[in-house]
Amino acid sequence: SYGALARYRNLSRVMKVNDSAAIGISGDYADYQFMKSVIEQRVIDEECLNDGFQYTPKSLFSWMTRVLYNRRSNFNPLWNTFIVGGVQDGEPFLGYIDKIGVAYNDPTIASGYGAYIAAPLLRDAFEANPKMSLAEAEKKIDECMKVLYYRDARSLNKYEVAIVTKDGTMIKSPIVSETNWEVAHMIKGYE
């Protein structure tokens, strides 16, 4: 769902860029729509060139960082946090860029509430098993999204996942986590 305005239950916040890269966003939706249209046009322009080169996750990440930092430096920021993911030269890549142009990449990335709740879970999982399979990773993500649904009061139990492999990019949506609210009966005043 979309942030504090939990009435938008069907807004997509992930976007496929090409067969090797995808991005996920949080923040101002209008600014995302702007960035989305700019990226889509660039991808089209590149297809027109038809010269065998396409945006790689790292190039996209670098370009977006420069845009965001430049906007911030001109006191006209795009009020978003972007997560760029993809596969480059057979290696997976994940990057984080925020509205002030802070940018970094890591095997695990999370923004917003995720930084507090999901990041520790993901880091532990990665440290225990750096070569986990896609299925294991998806399971871990589901676990994180479940915890976020439990703990973030302004969330909905519905999410979407963008998956990039050497064979291409796909988006799975919608996914609903299985939740267990039995603990509610232990709350005084709740029957």
Next chain:
Amino acid sequence: QGRIHQIEYAMEAVKQGSATVGLKSKSHAILVALKRASSELAAHQKKIIPIDDHIGVSIAGLTADARLLSNFMRSECLNSRYAYDSPLPVSRLVSAVGNKSQIPTQRYGRRPFGVGLLVAGYDDQGPHIYQTCPSANYYDCKAMAIGARSQSARTYVEKHLDKFLECSLDELIKHGLRALRETLPQEVELTTKNCSLGIVGKDMEFTIYDDDDVQKYLAMIEGEERSRAAPPADQAAMDTQEGEGQQPADPQPADPAVEEQGMEH
């Protein structure tokens, strides 16, 4: 007659410049250039210009125009690295040069750039050799030679084209130097003063070899027969542009293919 004379004149300037040859193998692209000195007093004019870690050019024609274009190319490469954290694909750089060169061929009051470039570069798609013209046309080449008497070099390179792909770097350089040697008039030889070499490849940033650094490679083709340097008795054989002149009395093997085996390191 549908001709734009200014463009033809500009291309003449390229043909008057001293020769330069570019060729590539599966892993490397190289440029060899003949440096000319305007007088005994002057130094030999630099012909090969580095553009980025993965691209270099050699020039033929108006050096001043070449300087402008190479500054532009450097700028494009740098901007691309800054924005995209990745080396600019050679094909995209060359088309940027083409687009820039076209403007003065159509705009009032301007003249075409009087320089031809041989661009050697290496990117994710492998090594490349491109040729650019004052006409703003550009060509993707397996090998190319431009400048004065470059036809002889082109002929040499055409003859040995099939060997280049699987060549080792040293062999490729020998072919390049031999091709360049074809453009020299009689009695003139390649020396460390008049010869320049530029190499870029898979694990090799664009590097220029000048003066003493070329000696190692010149030594590899030293003593080989040249089709032009044959003594007067063989004038007739020379005119037919055979690879290396066949001289029955000469103990040296004339065929470069045979020569290579003897010189292999």
